Amino acid sequence: xxxxxxxxxxxxxxxxxxxxxxxxxxxxxxxxxxxxxxxxxxxxxxxxxxxxxxxxxxxxxxxxxxxxxxxxxxxxxxxxxxxxxxxxxxxxxxxxxxxxxxxxxxxxxxxxxxxxxxxxxxxxxxxxxxxxxxxxxxxxxxxxxxxxxxxxxxxxxxxxxxxxxxxxxxxxxxxxxxxxxxxxxxxxxxxxxxxxxxxxxxxxxxxxxx
Amino acid sequence: xxxxxxxxxxxxxxxxxxxxxxxxxxxxxxxxxxxxxxxxxxxxxxxxxxxxxxxxxxxxxxxxxxxxxxxxxxxxxxxxxxxxxxxxxxxxxxxxxxxxxxxxxxxxxxxxxxxxxxxxxxxxxxxxxxxxxxxxxxxxxxxxxxxxxxxxxxxxxxxxxxxxxxxxxxxxxxxxxxxxxxxxxxxxxxxxxxxxxxxxxxxxxxxxxxxxxxxxxxxxxxxxxxxxxxxxxxxxxxxxxxxxxxxxxxxxxxx
Ligand SMILES: Nc1ncnc2c1ncn2[C@@H]1O[C@H](COP(=O)(O)OP(=O)(O)O)[C@@H](O)[C@H]1O
Ligand SMILES: [Mg+2]
Numbered sequence: 087x088x089x090x091x092x093x094x095x096x097x098x099x100x101x102x103x104x105x106x107x108x109x110x111x112x113x114x115x116x117x118x119x120x121x122x123x124x125x126x127x128x129x130x131x132x133x134x135x136x137x138x139x140x141x142x143x144x145x146x147x148x149x150x151x152x153x154x155x156x157x158x159x160x161x162x163x164x165x166x167x168x169x170x171x172x173x174x175x176x177x178x179x180x181x182x183x184x185x186x187x188x189x190x191x192x193x194x195x196x197x198x199x200x201x202x203x204x205x206x207x208x209x210x211x212x213x214x215x216x217x218x219x220x221x222x223x224x225x226x227x228x229x230x231x232x233x234x235x236x237x238x239x240x241x242x243x244x245x246x247x248x249x250x251x252x253x254x255x256x257x258x259x260x261x262x263x264x265x266x267x268x269x270x271x272x273x274x275x276x277x278x279x280x281x282x283x284x285x286x287x288x289x290x291x292x293x294x295x296x
Numbered sequence: 297x298x299x300x301x302x303x304x305x306x307x308x309x310x311x312x313x314x315x316x317x318x319x320x321x322x323x324x325x326x327x328x329x330x331x332x333x334x335x336x337x338x339x340x341x342x343x344x345x346x347x348x349x350x351x352x353x354x355x356x357x358x359x360x361x362x363x364x365x366x367x368x369x370x371x372x373x374x375x376x377x378x379x380x381x382x383x384x385x386x387x388x389x390x391x392x393x394x395x396x397x398x399x400x401x402x403x404x405x406x407x408x409x410x411x412x413x414x415x416x417x418x419x420x421x422x423x424x425x426x427x428x429x430x431x432x433x434x435x436x437x438x439x440x441x442x443x444x445x446x447x448x449x450x451x452x453x454x455x456x457x458x459x460x461x462x463x464x465x466x467x468x469x470x471x472x473x474x475x476x477x478x479x480x481x482x483x484x485x486x487x488x489x490x491x492x493x494x495x496x497x498x499x500x501x502x503x504x505x506x507x508x509x510x511x512x513x514x515x516x517x518x519x520x521x522x523x524x525x526x527x528x529x530x531x532x533x534x535x536x537x538x539x540x541x542x543x544x545x546x547x548x549x550x551x
Contacts, residue, residue, distance in 0.1 A: 200394035200453075203349055204408035204460060205384035207376060214407060218398045 090257045090267075097253035098274045104167070104239045104249060105278070108174035109232055115179020116228075120186035134183065141180035147241050149173050154245045170242035178235045185231055189224035190216060222293050229286035236279050250274055301360075302327045302495050303348065303464055308357035310343055310519075317343045318354070319519040325464070328493040332506035332527070335516035336542060341499045344516070345466050348497070349386045350379055361385060361463065384412060387457030387465040391473050393449040395441040401428070401452050402437045405459045412460075427455035431485050447478030451485055464495040472501060503546055507531050515539045 122134030141149070153162070154169040164172070193216050201211040243252035254271035258264045301324035310318040317340045325331050333341045346352040348359055350367050359366040366382050368375070396404050405427055406420035415423070428434045431451035441449055450470055457465060467486065471479040483505050489496065490509045500506055506513055506527060513530040515523045515538075523536045531547075534540050 194394070196390060196392055196394035197396065199351060200388075200390065200396070201408075203351065203383055203386070203388040204456070205380045205412050206408060207380050210411055214411070215396055219396075222398070 090261065091270075093253055093257065094250065094270055094274060097248060097250045097271075098278070100167075100247065101236070101239050101249040101275070102278060104170055104174065104242065104247070105232075105236045107171045108178060108239070109235055111171065111175025112178035112182050112231070112235065113228075115176055116182025116186050119179060119183030120190060123183060123187050124190060138180045138183050141177055146174070146177045146238055147244060149177055150241055150245060166242070166245045166247045169245060170239070170247045174235060174238060174242065178231055178238070181231050181234070182228060185227045186220070186224055189220040189227070192223060193219045222290075225286060225290045225293065229283065229290075232282060232286070233279055236282065237275065240275075299326065301325055302362055303497070304358075304360040305344075305348070306358040306360070308344065308347055308354050308359065310340075310347065310352070310355045317519050318347070320357075321519075321521055323514070323521070325495060325497060327495055329512065330490055330494075330496045330498065330510045332510040332513045333497065333499045333516055334501070334503065334506060334513060334542070334546075335522075339516045340519045341516055342468050345388075345468050345497060345499055348464075348466060349383050349388060351388075380412075384408075384460050385463045387454075387460060387462035389450070389453055389457055389465065389467045389470045391469040393441075393446075393453045393473075395449055395453055395456070397441050399440075400437070401433070401439050401441070401444075404441070404452060405456045408456075409459050423459050424455075427459045428452075430458065430488070431455045432481075445478060446474045447481045450474065450482045454482075454485055454489075458489075464497070465489065467496065467498045467500070469499055469501065471505075501546070503531060503543070515542065517542070 119134050119137055122130040123138070125131055125134070150170065150173040153173045154164065154166060157164055157169065197215050197219065198211055201215040202208075206214070239249060240251040243249060243255065246252065248256075250271045254267040258267050261267065303323070303325040305321060305323040308318050308321040308323075309316070321340075321344060323331070323344075333344065335341055343352050347354050348361075348366065350359070354367055361382060362385075364382060366379070368378060370378055396407065399407060402421070402424045405424045409415055409423055410417075410420050424437060425434060428437055431454055433448060433451055433455070436444060436448060436452070441452070444452065454465075454470075470486070471482050474482065479502070483502075486496070486498070486505075487509055498506070498510065510527055512524060513527050514521050515530060515534070515536070517538050523530065523534060523539045530539065531543065534543060
């Protein structure tokens with residue numbers, strides 16, 4: 087047990103990196119996706135809706151496989167870690183698209199009317215009135231997305247990224263202790279998720295309306 | 297005071313699908329005049345008011361503010377610029393206040409002037425102080441809307457609209473969402489505006505208030521102006537049966 091612990095810590099660091107990078111990418115995809123879905127252009131709205139329904143309608147594992155194993159066939163050659171980040175980020179981005187869109191459209195319609203009535207443009211209204219309120223509404227549901235993302239990083243064990251799940255599997259062979267190995271990996275996931283949850287709560291409290 | 301109307305609505309009509317909400321309504325309001333619009337729920341009062349700043353665009357007809365046509369047909373981009381500048385001249389107060397909950401009272405009032413009039417922070421602060429003094433809420437300048445009573449919220453909303461120095465003010469049932477004991481403080485602010493000769497169109501269910509402050513009363517029903525005239529005439533001696541019926545119901549509760 088003690089002997090393998092350092093390797094698990096190293097693997098945990100990989101899981102954290104995967105999570106942070108794909109979360110960042112997911113937030114970008116989510117913001118773009120939400121902007122597209124709420125756009126006045128039908129083409130953009132269609133693109134956004136297609137992104138969401140394709141990603142949410144297929145298993146994340148298939149998406150990872152398509153990028154990593156299928157990529158080279160169409161000239162996309164990626165390291166396993168890179169493919170993992172991209173696939174996970176693109177995947178969670180679709181869920182974040184819906185989260186962000188939901189938060190934006192749930193800001194009271196009267197807010198938009200009041201701002202437009204004062205003479206603010208669409209953009210000024212969005213930036214100064216709608217977005218600040220939507221950000222508050224989206225922190226907790228984005229926290230739920232991030233929770234799912236962290237657990238979802240386990241999928242990239244299937245393309246041999248040496249993260250927590252992969253590491254647990256690997257040391258079963260030398261220790262013959264699958265129960266302990268998976269329990270250890272699970273506990274570390276839980277710590278990561280717990281700390282992330284604290285961060286989300288803190289952020290939520292910080293920006294809560296007075 | 298000139299005879300030229302500051303608000304001129306010409307043959308306004310509006311439909312939602314088969315439902316005709318406004319049917320050929322014309323209305324002129326002279327500078328400094330105060331018009332009340334009364335009528336049953338669903339008669340099109342809000343729709344008419346919201347057509348004035350094109351929040352609910354008309355299906356046909358024209359709205360003019362001074363010498364500018366508000367609902368001018370323009371390509372989308374030009375229209376945006378046009379309507380944003382027109383709206384700066386039209387203050388609007390809503391039934392549910394619509395204060396910005398994430399901003400302090402001060403920032404609620406100064407957001408638009410800072411953004412649209414390029415005034416400095418000091419000037420903006422001065423403006424907030426001025427407007428809050430007017431509505432008697434200077435001591436609440438650093439509060440958030442959630443820390444205010446309904447009456448206070450509505451007074452801040454009025455101050456926010458006034459901070460743009462509008463040429464006209466539109467009130468859409470400004471006191472309908474308030475507890476009865478909070479109505480008077482908002483009415484007082486509106487009366488004070490009347491004394492300063494602000495041009496106003498006031499949609500209201502308060503017949504007493506309409507009688508006190510308005511120069512002219514319009515009674516609307518089913519998308520048409522059924523009857524209009526000075527308050528003495530409309531309230532004491534209406535000629536139309538529908539007006540009489542409506543007033544019978546509404547004055548009963550008040551006296
Ligand atoms: N967005 C809308 N879509 C369909 N019908 C609407 C819409 N807005 C208002 N209406 C209808 O228009 C009529 C007039 O509404 P409104 O102007 O709000 O009346 P009032 O303010 O006099 O109560 C009502 O019958 C209402 O149901
Ligand atoms: Mg109404």
